[in-house]
Amino acid sequence: MTTDHHPRQTPDLFALSELHGPLLRPGDDAYSDEVTGFNLATPHTPEVVVGATDTDDVVTAMRWAAATGTPVAVQATGHGANFPIDSGLLINTARMTDVHIYPRTRTATVAAGVKWSLLLEASAPHGLATLNGTSTDTGVVGYTLGGGLPLLGRAYGYASDLVRSFQVVTPDGTLHETDADHEPDLFWALRGGKGNVGVVTSLVTELLPLSHILGGGIYCAGEHAEPLLRAYAAWTPTLPPQMCTGFTLLRLPPLPIIPEPPPLSASLERGHPHRGRFWARVAVAWTGDPAEGERLLAPIRAAAPVAFDTVAEMDYRKADEIYQDPQDPIPAREACALLRDLTPQAVDTLLAQAGPAVPDFPLLLVELRHMGGKLADPARVEDAVSGRDAGYLLESVGVPTDPETAAAVEAATTSLYTAMAPYGTGHTMPNLHGRPGDEADRARAWTPEAYDRLRRTKSTYDPANLLRFGHTVPT
Structure with a gap:
């Protein structure tokens, strides 16, 4: 000690x-x-x-x-x-890294500090996979408390949909075992309500019978962002739920934290680095027959000149290669909004805000994630997740390295979400919401009904509002 x-x-x-x-x-x-x-x-x-x-x-x-x-x-x-x-x-809780896999029931018990990478490595030898996000470097518990928008969300739903039970310590110091039948209000709040009612020490989650997928990215030079985005907007409504995709505008600074891509195709000038360039990308993760997935990708590959294409069959343990999120700590200004649909007017607005015609645009990433599919299905057991009616998620990340860039990132973030507000549901997701503001701003992560219930449940388990840091609600 x-x-x-x-x-x-x-x-x-x-x-x-x-x-x-x-x-x-x-x-x-x-x-x-x-x-x-x-x-x-x-x-x-x-x-x-x-x-x-x-x-x-x-x-x-x-x-x-x-x-x-x-x-x-x-x-x-x-x-x-x-x-x-x-x-x-x-x-x-980073030291709490116990993982127990139960292949017969396809479940795992996961301690509070476990990262998705550790759980995935433990699951894979049994032919099982996890509902992680675009980076397996994130923590299982914190991600799941916010609902968790998985890489394979359209095919399998939210990460919180697979949770069977939690072990949680409430602010009075009491240890609870909660599931659908035991303290259901507590169980409800822990699936999508973020860290408002207790400190989770472990959870039991279902695993997926999956070992390989078709995944990767189709990259075009940023100057071709408009035809690629318009093709993406027309393509996504036609897709079966097994196709999980995202469209990204990437302005990558020449920093070592930015991962280099696989070898570039001959269509891209040799020696030109991935870093320091502007890219438009469609990332895909397909859980069905690989040949069918390749056929479905034809409209995207035909939309604009492809600089390089990394889509291939892969061991799911290599899922980080699809979005290539940074693996080392960085300063980040995140924000998100849930969109109803991706109309031609919404596409016009997004391009006017962040497209190739915008000089010196300061955000590292502006991304659209296709929702729907299993993400639109009601949870088997009622939960606090409030993004099931959205067609797309808009997310952005800026890297404020000094006061000047911080101001530019903040201005661009505000402008982007103000312009896109007419196409939104009015809500966000707690994991990607970014810096929580006042009560009205925090409430946007839930429907009014879910927010009211979350406040009531918090008042029951945390009447003194000890859990007041982060994306929390008042008692």
């Missing part, structure tokens, strides 16, 4: 002496590493950090927080670190 090194340790902290993991405060050698998440744009300065190693540590930390009235934040990977933790207690 590691204890606090400060000679001025307050008596209150002695209640945390039973921890198995480290207890840290500002000034300790390991403090900075413990509080820094994947998103470097949001620094954290909590007063106390608990590096939880097991469920008992989380229970101890939450009981101390309840007794002292200390607000609590939770972090595993920090991919969703869009809100600064500037006081209180941070529980870091």
